[in-house]
Amino acid sequence: MRGLLVELGASLFARGYSVGSAGNISVRLPDGYLMTPTNSSLGRLDAARISKLDAGWNHVGGDKPSKEVFMHRAVLTARPEAGAVVHLHSTHATAISCLASPGDEAPIPPLTPYFVMRVGRSLPVVRYYRPGDPAMEGEIHAAALGARAMLLANHGPVVSGRSLVDAVYAAEELEESARLALMLRGQAARGLTPAQVEDLLRSFG
Structure with a gap:
């Protein structure tokens, strides 16, 4: 799992989904969690130095x-049911997070089936907190109860x-759906209908 985390982090970094030391990833294990270290670059992770936390979220390695x-x-x-969380500063999704209002549940319209299949029906926008502020936990937890993904305002x-x-x-x-949404702003784009969205969710979960 450490090797896969390094490989995928490098791939995201190489394609500009994160820059510098921005972005972080966590993975659920049977006995705890792996997490990218503080101030680390997703492009230059060292498998041996990835943080290990126990089941109580205590840092143990x-x-x-x-x-x-x-x-x-x-x-x-x-x-x-989630086995991993990816937090990025990818350009287009972050741009949407600066345009959308906190509390918005659908800042990106369902333009493609894969957006619905991979992200879901809801994409809540959580109000701004400074990075690392523990006060964010309650609001993010509440948003995650009903959504697989969210946008942190201005983040x-x-x-x-x-x-x-x-x-x-x-x-x-x-990220690609955010890019499409920005490209099509102001255009008469044809989104998926509610019936088409429901069909995707029934078929793919």
């Missing part, structure tokens, strides 16, 4: 975990998935 540990704990405790996307690969795929799909 590797480098000090990301300061966003509260965010990851909020999502993974709200969604017991970026937080995406969960059943596995690390699923979470990365969903984060990538969210």
